[in-house]
Amino acid sequence: MTLHTDIVTGALSRATAGSARAAEVARTTFLTDTVAYAARLIREVLPTAAAVTVDTEERELHEVRDADGETLWHAPTSGPGHMFNDSLVDDVDDLLRQAIPFGGLAAAGWKTSEQGFPYRNVQLPEPPPADRHARAYVRHEDAVLDVHATLTEADSSSFTLRDRFGKDMREARDRVRAAILNGGYDWPDGELTVDLHGAGDVSSVADLAIACAILAAAGHVDRVTLKRTVLLGELGLDGRVRVTDQTRAGVRFADLCGYKRVIVASTAATTCPLIPGGHVHGVLDLRQAIDRLALPLGD
Known part of the structure; x- marks a missing residue:
């Protein structure tokens, strides 16, 4: 049987098909x-975020992960004390609530979770x-801090170091910069921004973590290894690692948090508590700390 379609019907058919393709x-x-x-929005506070899991029924964010899972x-x-706070989560959820009802998730690369x-x-x-990120950890009884270092290519160099309230940490910035240079490392080119997130008091015990995060962003340290290590120590201008009042308590707290490697000043290592199945490594200076981070976690 032959179908006879008039010109108007054919035009409407083609227009509908075209609109459907445009809608997809x-x-x-x-x-x-x-x-x-x-x-x-997520990377403003979690710069290493690489993937998320979404509850498409509730239309809300369920999990955020980095490239290593x-x-x-x-x-x-x-x-509520997490750096990815409720306000930011709500902003992301609002976006999801607008987008999910349109469907077509698979076509946009949304894959069914395990x-x-x-x-x-x-x-x-x-x-x-152009942006390179690295993260280091400070853990002690007075502070639980994540150190985020971001290095961005730029025509001129700059270095910004801010505490968890967004305030400039000038003294720590000068100590860390001098320690890196006197440790024999070139200062990285570009715009360097280091932010501390978390809870508790910021003290000089974070110097070592800040310096290692900077060198990781510059490519001198494996970023995955750095994230599995707690670093505790003040830095001298010559790059030496000094003991602080929080060092020994910090090792105990890192153990409670599940970390198996802590790097501290060599003068504190012998008096720090042991970590079952883990290691407390003492280092004289920043360069020794970087060398230690180059070794496998079990060493």
Whole structure:
């Protein structure tokens, strides 16, 4: 049987098919742009974020992970003191609530999570290649701090070091810079920004972690190894690592937090408590600390 379609009906048919294709493209673009926008918001406080898990039924963020699969934030176990605070989470959730109802998630790269539906894993777009991030940890009874170092290519060099309240840490900045240079390392070119996130008092015990995060961002330290190590020590201008009042208590607290390697000043290592199945390494200076970070975790 032959179908006879008039000119108007044929035109409407073609127009409808074209609109459907345009709608599919627009929907995928909308979902992709939403993920890029959410990634920007997340990386303002979690710069190493690489993937997220979304509860598509509740239309809210469930988990944030880095490129190594380490959990950076998880709902609801990450408490109110987490650097990825409720306000930022709400902003991301608002984006998800706008985008998810449009569907087409699979076409935009949202893959079913190992947990099954309604959870989906979403890879975040790669950050700009000019930005290099590194993270180091300070853990002691008075502070639980994450040190984030970001190095961005630029025509001129700058160094900004801020505490968890966003205030400039001038004395620590001068100590760390001098220690890196006197340790025999070139100062990295570009715009260097180091921010401390977390809770508790910031003290000179964070100097070593700050310096190692900077050198990791500059490519002198493996970033994965750095994230699995707690560093405790003040730096002298000559690069020597000094004991602080928080060092010994910091080793005990790092053990309670599950870390198996802590690096401290050599004069404190013999009097620090042992970590079952782990190591407390004493170093004389920043260069020894970097050499220690180059070894496997079990050594």
